Amino acid sequence: MQSCFxxxxxxxxxxxxxxGSLWLMNPSSALAxxxxxxxPDYFTPIVDLxxxxxxxxxxxxIEEINQFEADTGWKLRVLTQYDRTxxxxxxxxxxxxxxxxxxxxxxxxxxxxxxxxxxxxxxxxPRTFWxxxxxxxxxxxxxxxxxxxxxxxxxxxxxxxxxxxxxxxxVPGLPREQWILTxxxxxxxxxxxxxxAQPRTEEQVVAWxxxxxxxxxxxxxxxAFGIGPVVTRTSDWLPLVRNISGFLIGALVAYLSPVxxxxxxxxxx
Numbered sequence: 001m002q003s004c005f006x007x008x009x010x011x012x013x014x015x016x017x018x019x020g021s022l023w024l025m026n027p028s029s030a031l032a033x034x035x036x037x038x039x040p041d042y043f044t045p046i047v048d049l050x051x052x053x054x055x056x057x058x059x060x061x062i063e064e065i066n067q068f069e070a071d072t073g074w075k076l077r078v079l080t081q082y083d084r085t086x087x088x089x090x091x092x093x094x095x096x097x098x099x100x101x102x103x104x105x106x107x108x109x110x111x112x113x114x115x116x117x118x119x120x121x122x123x124x125x126p127r128t129f130w131x132x133x134x135x136x137x138x139x140x141x142x143x144x145x146x147x148x149x150x151x152x153x154x155x156x157x158x159x160x161x162x163x164x165x166x167x168x169x170x171v172p173g174l175p176r177e178q179w180i181l182t183x184x185x186x187x188x189x190x191x192x193x194x195x196x197a198q199p200r201t202e203e204q205v206v207a208w209x210x211x212x213x214x215x216x217x218x219x220x221x222x223x224a225f226g227i228g229p230v231v232t233r234t235s236d237w238l239p240l241v242r243n244i245s246g247f248l249i250g251a252l253v254a255y256l257s258p259v260x261x262x263x264x265x266x267x268x269x
Contacts, residue, residue: 036089045069047090050080052105052148061153074121074163075100076156080148082107101159105138105152112148113138113155124167125159132171133158174234182226182239183246189221190247194254206255222247 039047045065046058053061065076077094079086079102086093096102098118105112113134117125136142137155146154162168196214197206226247230239 035084035086036093038084038086039089039093045076045094046078047086048078048080049084049086050082050105050107050148052080052107052152054149057149057153061156065156068160072163073099076159077102078105078152078156079103080105080152103152103155105148107143107148110140111135111138112140112143112151125162126169129162129168129171136171136175170229170232172233174230174236174239178229178233179239182229183243185221186226186243187246187250189218189226190250190252191254192218192221193247194251195257197251197255198258 038049044062046053046062048058061078065078069075075094075096077090077096077100079090081104085106090096090102094100094102096116096118098120100116100118101121102116104114104116106114111134115130115134117130133155137151137158143151158168158171158173161172192214193211196218197208197211199205200207200210222243226243227240230243
């Protein structure tokens, strides 16, 4: 009983110590929620607190953002932060409204990009677009290879391109990793189709009925996951041809697999 009592006391002390340590390690988190003093006393569409953009690159991007706003009326704003953040003070500083798009780059998380978007923007660029945009350009692998500046620039480039053409449901462009995934699903769809189409009797050449029965499965893999992401993101015909070829090869190999596994006549004799 005594050992159980002292064990509870030890656990309680440990929990209290950890909670106190977390509070002491991050005492300014609430204070950092609204820090207008971090913002410059002049107007600029980019507040680069984390110094993610080289000066020449930042100056060029400021000119492009100002020109884009003058031509279209859409407000693009960029905030990079690391240790401290101005928080909600940016709303009044930039006058964010329904036609505003705020890109926040913060390297402290697993994904450096986040977006605050006005209601009018969602009519052209749905929520799924922003999720894909964040995962494509803000992931750690992209940032490690291309840099934070490229994550910001390419994300803004996709947004501007989609707004100019009247909206997008998906992010334009087909990264190699995403194309490989579509190729794999196309091949798997072909394999399922080929196995389903194998003849069940000696007189039958192709089991079309079985292929049709399994068509929801291989059709989703090939059309929805293999072809759909390609045609909606790029006009390049090469990935499409490769995915169709992968489907046909997978179907052919699966269809002919009984021939390869059948014992030869010399072995039987």
